[in-house]
Amino acid sequence: MKVHALRSYTIAYLVFLYAPIILLPLFAFNDSKVIAFPLSGFTTTWFITMWKDQSLWTALKNSLVISISVAVFSTTFGLFASRAATRFEFPAKGAALGLIMLPLVLPEMIVAMSMLVVLLAIGVPLSIFTIILGHVLLCTPFSTAILTSAFQSLDQSLEEAAMDLGETPLSTVWLIVLPLVMPGIISSVLICFTISLDEFIMSYFLGGNEPVLSTYIFGQFRFPARVPAIMALGTILVCLSITLLAIAEYFRRRGIAKSGGKDTGGFL
Amino acid sequence: MSTKDAMIEFRDVHKYYGDYHALRGITATIRPGEFFSLLGPSGCGKTTLLRTIAGFEGISSGAVLVDGRDMSGVPAHKRPTNMVFQSYAIFPHLSVEENVGFGLRKDPRSSADKARAVGEALEMVGLKGYCKRASHALSGGQRQRVALARALILKPKVLLLDEPLSALDKKMREQMQMELIKLQRQVGITFILVTHDQEEALVMSDRIAVMFEGEIAQLADPETLYRRPNSRKVPNFIGTMNFLPAKILQESARAVEVDVAGFGRVNVDAQQVMACASGESATVGFRPETLTVLFDPSAKSERESMATIEEVIYFGDMTYYDVRIDGTGTPVRISMSNVFGRQVLDIGARVRVGWSLGALVLFR
């Protein structure tokens, strides 16, 4: 009976979680300029309006450039940090890692503003490049955390075995370490990409006048007439992120199957 | 020293981890073609010593020589030794075949020759036809065999085995012990086994080094280790030994005469006299199977004493009796095979205990 109540509560909670998202397609296909009930009919107009908006494409192009760069750089930085953290003992290791992970426990607004003050003071023009700088700072802790757990599950004797069998430390990294942490690298790339694509505060303050997807969306909210098209865009984004998430989950499971481990669920 | 009869030579090897003195002056020689074991409790430095041969641990001072060549500055991947890891370290992303052939990457032979070598190595360890198997689908025993094939295919001068059987269940372990012995005879390579299992070391080795706290306590063949341990620590680790206090009465070059509580005056042969640690008083030690409970009233023994049974531990094929010999303070253990038709005695029974002089070891 108590379990029953818990289960009902959990389902109610899931309804709460999904409520806003279910509204997205509902109003994306609703033939009305106002987001309100009752629904007035089916239309695909909003998708066409969205598709024809040139500024969306500019923002999307900028966002893709940013997110791909961020995914690559953050994962690279994450690889360095996590390998050092799991493989070596050195003085002030905790402090070094603490600084790297610090963005996780600082309000984003403060990080963004601090960077902005310094960038303005030394005269760096705000652009896509400065957004990338900020996003890499933000995503590196996530990448480091994901890759640290990947490196931790790597049995050190595998590396020793490879060297014992005649491989140099460098070729051991190439033949043994990288293939075995590849699932971690892939999920780090996907997660950094997603975080960067979604990020708003840094893009808004560090981007100057360069539009990206999130600032474009934010701008559109000011014009009620544009909102239905944003619903259409949101619907597409939701489908895309579910696909990405499914891919990430697939690689995670394959990684577990490869190393013969047990699935303990949840990849965050 | 002539290197002909030394495959491995440790010369006063010391190893520090910060302040911790892990290896305290190891000097020993391991002969070519020998099955050698490093035996000791966990933390005694046996694995560290093995890893200094493989090159995974540097040493703080001294020298490690493999086949007459000083290994200092030689990285792990250039040493003529191969290792079977405790966790087996089977590469999970590679197939059985790729695992076994891993070390052949830089081998100039054709791929067909290499494939044949892999097949032969797998056949040697009893895994014929397992080439294409995924490595994560293997059982513990099979992983063990793949690890062996992978190390032996490179024809190393020395095969290092780091507790290779500890993860297997009892039956599988005993089977692998026999197979390892056969394999070693077949390939003729020096095997160095690290183990904390005294039985495993006794069964498998030509010679054993017993280690405590970073030092080799005794290095000898299994029988000598068992019959003539050179300190009280060694027999405490290998099997069981009874100890009774002794008082030295007289000594000559050939024997020492002692008075042992419960046994009376005995002469111990100089060969059976060992030094004991400082601070310990003289004791005689003897194994449980060297005493006999004389069931038959007419049975005779070289020497005998009267005793009372204090505890009976029944094992099926064996029975352990803890008895107090008249005139002694502490009980001693006697192990007796259970012969068909013979009754197991009860606690409190009075018995005659037979013993012989040759079984006594004197620590003084």
Place this chain on the structure above:
Amino acid sequence: MLKHNGAGKRQSEAVSGWLLISPTFLYAGLLLAAPLVAVLFYSLTLKDVGGFSLDNFWEVWTKPIYQKLMGRSLNVSLSVTAVTVLLAYPVAYFVSFHVHPSKKSLWLFLITIPFWTSYLIRVFLWKVILGYNGVINSGLMSIGLIDAPLQAINYNVQAMVLTLAHAYAPFAILPIFVSLEKIDRSLLEAGRDLGENKFLTFWRVTLPLSMPGVIAAVLIVFIPTVGDYVTPDLIGGGKLPMIADMIEVMMLKQNDRHMGSAIAVTAMVIVAIVSLIFLFLNKQFLRGTK
């Protein structure tokens, strides 16, 4: 003969470790530590006049306008944290204890999916739901339950709390779930075996053991919500500014880096103090249940 040296090896390991971590460390140092130091410097110096002084902080801490904004931010963040964690705990508990192990990843997947949709759009959707002409009002009016739009549900602090509680839900559920998963189930059986009823077993065994996850959830929700910028703007309609808005106004619109920095540093100090209080309470709680 070459001699290996224990200390030497450890030194070379330290060098390798530092070399390996240095690219990431330097990046964080240049783009995070240096700007933070700069902000601290600005906060301690006066605009136009220069020279070190605590006047900026004095102003931030005594002026009613700042006090009110700080108070509101803290109030919203703490409410969001409490609501989110309290709502999340039973869900994490259910998935960990009453879902078959093979189905757990599916449930977690279901819980995390909404989190992966655009944060901005999610926040905006709550505005759409709760707004004056929003989904709830229009829905209720169209089925005739109310005649005029409800005003109690829009543009207020409660609406912000609800929106943020939704946005940070997975962040709260996952750490609690992980800590619940780590609990050895035989401990609970031992608790029952030792004569505690189900509720007391939960109170004396499960809850203390899951406390690290709860604290992690509290910090993960509390810290970012203090600096949230989007929700006050969209849900609060700009009428309920919080710390983030204030920093923006000072830094960019009034071009006063010194005051802006003082506010930012104050916010960081508040976050640090509240976090430390939570960690301290956790320690006390764990000690109290022993």
